[in-house]
Amino acid sequence: MPKFAANLSLLFTELPYLDRFSAAAQSGFTAVEILFPYDLAAKETRRALLANGLDLVLINAPPPNYTGGEPGYAAVPGGTARFQSDIRRVLRYAKVLMPQYIHVMAGYASGEEALACFVENLRWAADFAPDQMFTIEPLNPVSQPHYFLNDYELAAEVLDHVERPNVGLQYDSFHAQMIHGDALTIWDRFKAQIVHAQIGAAPDRSEPGRGEMDFAALFKAMDQSDYQGWVSAEYTPTTRRTQDTLIWLRQ
Ligand SMILES: O=C(O)[C@@H](O)C(=O)CO
Numbered sequence: 397m398p399k400f401a402a403n404l405s406l407l408f409t410e411l412p413y414l415d416r417f418s419a420a421a422q423s424g425f426t427a428v429e430i431l432f433p434y435d436l437a438a439k440e441t442r443r444a445l446l447a448n449g450l451d452l453v454l455i456n457a458p459p460p461n462y463t464g465g466e467p468g469y470a471a472v473p474g475g476t477a478r479f480q481s482d483i484r485r486v487l488r489y490a491k492v493l494m495p496q497y498i499h500v501m502a503g504y505a506s507g508e509e510a511l512a513c514f515v516e517n518l519r520w521a522a523d524f525a526p527d528q529m530f531t532i533e534p535l536n537p538v539s540q541p542h543y544f545l546n547d548y549e550l551a552a553e554v555l556d557h558v559e560r561p562n563v564g565l566q567y568d569s570f571h572a573q574m575i576h577g578d579a580l581t582i583w584d585r586f587k588a589q590i591v592h593a594q595i596g597a598a599p600d601r602s603e604p605g606r607g608e609m610d611f612a613a614l615f616k617a618m619d620q621s622d623y624q625g626w627v628s629a630e631y632t633p634t635t636r637r638t639q640d641t642l643i644w645l646r647q
């Protein structure tokens with residue numbers, strides 16, 4: 397079986413933020429990811445990780461979050477100054493939190509100019525923080541209309557242009573299924589570039605086991621590939637208590 401992590405921005409949200417760490421640990425997780433840890437001083441999140449023996453797999457850039465704001469500027473022509481200052485701020489958090497990955501969000505854009513801008517900005521981030529691993533993640537256009545990075549072919553093209561060992565592909569079964577209609581085939585096609593994976597059912601982004609996807613087949617494919625990374629549960633639980641949706645984990 398793959399090694400599973402819990403996304404604390406979507407899981408255990410029935411609890412206050414700092415209580416989600418112990419809930420995840422008690423459910424058997426040894427690692428978590430937090431999309432936007434920026435509402436609290438980094439040292440408080442660090443303390444919660446340490447107290448519960450949890451590794452931090454991933455955080456997102458940009459800060460603080462995108463409630464009412466843009467989902468990043470990395471591919472937005474004219475947004476480079478904002479992108480660089482966001483990355484600098486994320487790296488100050490990363491110094492304390494030590495996430496394995498920082499997911500760089502592309503933002504709203506389209507076309508050749510946006511592609512060139514995304515490539516340049518990713519190279520800049522990779523060279524500015526050579527010891528930090530970064531990821532990019534295609535998001536489906538139903539959930540994120542007008543988001544630049546909206547398919548896996550495009551993500552692979554971006555990575556080919558970026559040519560940096562510390563920038564890789566973030567796979568998400570929910571988005572892959574929504575974009576391409578077959579998350580398993582997408583895993584098989586792009587697994588060589590995937591450094592981090594997330595799981596959720598489609599079309600409603602609920603827990604594995606529901607919806608149109610065969611998660612047993614996906615986990616088997618992950619196991620049979622060379623993938624050594626985390627598989628993070630990033631879904632919206634259909635019951636009030638997240639714990640009651642973890643049947644897929646116990647199986
Ligand atoms: O899949 C998602 O929506 C997330 O992984 C993400 O980073 C967007 O905020």
Ligand SMILES: [Mg+2]
Binds near residue numbers: 533568594630
């Ligand atoms: Mg995701």
